[in-house]
Amino acid sequence: MNLTTAIRERVRTWMPLEDLLPDQLPAFVRSPAYFFGVITLSSLVLLIISGIILAAFGPQWWHVDPIGHFVNSVHFWCVQAFFFSLALHLWTEFFKAAWRHGRKLTWVVGAITFVAAIGTAFTGYLSQTNFDSQWIAVQGKDGMNAIGIGAFFNLMNFGQMYGFHIVILPLFVIFLVALHMLQIRIRGIVRPYAPTLKEEHERESLWRHARHTASGSGITQSAADQRPLLSDQGRYYRGLSMMPYDLIKEGLIALVVVFVLVVVLSGFLSSPDDPPLTLQQYAQNNPVEFVTTALGELDGTGTIAQYGPPYNNGTGSIQYIGPISLQQLVGVTIPIDTAQVYVLQPLSVAAQTDPSLAASLQVFTQASASQQAAWENAYSTALGKATASNGHITVPSGNSGPLPAMMNSLLSLGTSGALDGLLLRSKGFFQNDFTRPLLFLSEDALPAKAQQFNMLGSQWGMMADTGNYPGQAWLWLYTFWYQIPPYNSSPSGDALVWVTMAFLTALLVFFPYLPYLNRLPYYLGVHRLIWREYYHDVQAVPGRGGGIAGPVIEHSE
Amino acid sequence: MTMGVLRSHILQVVHTNLLLHMGLSSPLSSMNSECATSGLMDEEQKGDHAMTGTTQYFHVGFILISLANLVVIALLVVVFILAVVLRRPERSHLSTLAAPAKTSEVTDGKIVQTEERP
Numbered sequence: 001m002n003l004t005t006a007i008r009e010r011v012r013t014w015m016p017l018e019d020l021l022p023d024q025l026p027a028f029v030r031s032p033a034y035f036f037g038v039i040t041l042s043s044l045v046l047l048i049i050s051g052i053i054l055a056a057f058g059p060q061w062w063h064v065d066p067i068g069h070f071v072n073s074v075h076f077w078c079v080q081a082f083f084f085s086l087a088l089h090l091w092t093e094f095f096k097a098a099w100r101h102g103r104k105l106t107w108v109v110g111a112i113t114f115v116a117a118i119g120t121a122f123t124g125y126l127s128q129t130n131f132d133s134q135w136i137a138v139q140g141k142d143g144m145n146a147i148g149i150g151a152f153f154n155l156m157n158f159g160q161m162y163g164f165h166i167v168i169l170p171l172f173v174i175f176l177v178a179l180h181m182l183q184i185r186i187r188g189i190v191r192p193y194a195p196t197l198k199e200e201h202e203r204e205s206l207w208r209h210a211r212h213t214a215s216g217s218g219i220t221q222s223a224a225d226q227r228p229l230l231s232d233q234g235r236y237y238r239g240l241s242m243m244p245y246d247l248i249k250e251g252l253i254a255l256v257v258v259f260v261l262v263v264v265l266s267g268f269l270s271s272p273d274d275p276p277l278t279l280q281q282y283a284q285n286n287p288v289e290f291v292t293t294a295l296g297e298l299d300g301t302g303t304i305a306q307y308g309p310p311y312n313n314g315t316g317s318i319q320y321i322g323p324i325s326l327q328q329l330v331g332v333t334i335p336i337d338t339a340q341v342y343v344l345q346p347l348s349v350a351a352q353t354d355p356s357l358a359a360s361l362q363v364f365t366q367a368s369a370s371q372q373a374a375w376e377n378a379y380s381t382a383l384g385k386a387t388a389s390n391g392h393i394t395v396p397s398g399n400s401g402p403l404p405a406m407m408n409s410l411l412s413l414g415t416s417g418a419l420d421g422l423l424l425r426s427k428g429f430f431q432n433d434f435t436r437p438l439l440f441l442s443e444d445a446l447p448a449k450a451q452q453f454n455m456l457g458s459q460w461g462m463m464a465d466t467g468n469y470p471g472q473a474w475l476w477l478y479t480f481w482y483q484i485p486p487y488n489s490s491p492s493g494d495a496l497v498w499v500t501m502a503f504l505t506a507l508l509v510f511f512p513y514l515p516y517l518n519r520l521p522y523y524l525g526v527h528r529l530i531w532r533e534y535y536h537d538v539q540a541v542p543g544r545g546g547g548i549a550g551p552v553i554e555h556s557e
Numbered sequence: 558m559t560m561g562v563l564r565s566h567i568l569q570v571v572h573t574n575l576l577l578h579m580g581l582s583s584p585l586s587s588m589n590s591e592c593a594t595s596g597l598m599d600e601e602q603k604g605d606h607a608m609t610g611t612t613q614y615f616h617v618g619f620i621l622i623s624l625a626n627l628v629v630i631a632l633l634v635v636v637f638i639l640a641v642v643l644r645r646p647e648r649s650h651l652s653t654l655a656a657p658a659k660t661s662e663v664t665d666g667k668i669v670q671t672e673e674r675p
Binding site: 030031032033035036080084087088091092095269270272274453454459460463464465466467468469470471473476483484526529530533 | 608609610612613614619620621622623624625626628629630632633636637639640641642643644645
């Protein structure tokens with residue numbers, strides 16, 4: 001057997017150029033409902049081009065340089081255009097039941113593309129390096145952690161998210177889109193529903209069992225060979241009115257239209273880019289809250305200190321799916337000892353040039369655990385009456401031991417900006433993992449700022465963006481669950497949302513395979529509007545009484 | 558938020574951004590006052606760009622959606638309805654793709670004889 005010959009013949013059978021690049025299509029495509037696929041594709045092309053430019057010049061460029069910010073705006077509006085047209089494409093294909101006649105896999109690939117595109121966009125929003133990306137990261141981490149993914153897919157690790165966004169996920173989406181288009185061109189566009197279900201069932205039965213290989217290529221002529229060939233569009237469209245069509249021209253027009261649209265939107269409306277929140281800003285603007293948060297990390301009462309996997313062995317945020325906690329099963333993969341990371345280690349660095357601080361630190365670290373706890377309790381109480389001036393916290397005198405001196409030194413590190421750098425410190429030279437500073441800010445500072453933007457989880461925050469810009473509206477269903485019981489009241493709410501969304505996503509992807517349910521579009525009847533000219537033509541043919549379509553509709557206009 | 562207020566706000570946002578791009582001041586600069594009072598808001602965020610000002614929201618019961626997202630979703634529905642209702646202009650040059658009969662198949666409700674394309 002010659003493999004080359006076999007593959008060549010298979011390709012020749014499946015993908016004749018006349019079908020891959022047809023110059024005529026069935027006349028039933030005379031509806032704007034057929035535009036959205038090509039608009040989505042055009043948006044994707046522009047997304048890729050603008051994304052390549054952004055990646056080439058880097059984050060500083062798109063934040064600071066006017067041209068960079070303009071390209072960033074083009075990328076932003078391309079995302080909106082992409083999902084806008086993708087949603088419409090999904091809706092119209094659903095109402096056309098485009099999975100009929102042997103096209104179930106085409107739907108499956110398209111639906112997976114939709115899910116993959118959401119992931120790509122999400123990592124893009126995480127890669128903005130602005131306040132929105134900070135907030136999305138700390139908001140989304142709980143969902144990821146609840147199902148164990150957070151241990152490997154860390155939303156607060158900019159380097160990882162950026163890699164996913166500009167390489168791994170786009171390549172996956174491009175592959176899926178190419179496969180999806182190939183499937184459509186090989187099998188052709190699905191025909192309108194037959195006028196009656198009985199006729200539709202006959203056609204479905206015929207084409208569902210269509211052959212994947214041609215006769216005569218090593219396969220003996222048998223009863224099975226009498227079935228139609230799945231890629232035989234000539235036979236599939238037989239009897240239908242055809243119209244001249246220029247796919248390439250349509251694609252180019254769509255590309256130009258989308259380009260003009262996103263350039264105009266970018267020029268007039270720009271794009272959201274609220275600067276990220278820093279520890280320095282937090283320490284300067286809210287010194288008492290900053291020290292209170294730091295004390296919580298030191299005495300182990302902070303949310304992160306008690307969080308649990310993947311950061312530590314706490315139990316404060318462990319979620320369950322039934323009796324199982326995937327979060328615990330995966331374990332601690334991003335270890336963070338909050339007392340060491342946020343207080344003691346930064347102070348030990350500062351103590352190298354500050355003998356007074358070194359002495360205070362030594363007193364604290366050499367004290368017994370009970371003594372440390374007593375100081376921490378006393379200082380925590382005193383913080384309730386703290387006053388701040390000139391970057392210094394003053395608390396009523398009490399038995400807080402060396403803590404006032406230590407915390408004022410930490411506040412100095414914060415206000416000077418040194419703590420921002422110290423928390424990014426790792427063994428490597430390049431730093432792009434913002435997990436530690438973001439977790440610290442997630443205790444108080446980020447939620448406080450997010451509330452001003454109405455971006456809290458209870459405010460449908462995940463689908464919102466800063467300012468008056470559209471956000472990730474495609475996350476509406478994911479965000480919706482967080483607003484209603486039991487999701488918004490359960491301690492395992494994130495895990496419940498993810499299980500629900502996994503079920504619904506599977507439902508979307510495998511909808512064509514669900515018996516009875518996959519006939520829903522027929523009963524909804526929207527297809528009768530989309531293809532009304534087709535049905536009108538069918539009924540208009542003499543001798544086809546009762547609305548039953550005949551085999552051939554002659555047109556010679 | 559009534560439809561009138563909603564429409565008025567959209568017009569204001571567009572108007573303000575047009576003014577800004579022409580280098581003129583905007584009457585909407587007061588929109589940012591709420592955020593600017595916070596210690597966590599940067600000076601850069603206190604600008605008078607209407608799109609970066611205080612987010613406008615539509616709030617009914619537990620539904621809280623930004624005006625921008627609401628506009629996008631409303632546009633989606635409108636465009637979908639238009640796409641279903643409107644027609645494309647092409648109507649001429651229709652032809653029929655016919656093939657000689659050979660084996661049984663279903664075409665628009667009738668079993669007919671056809672033949673595979675060579």
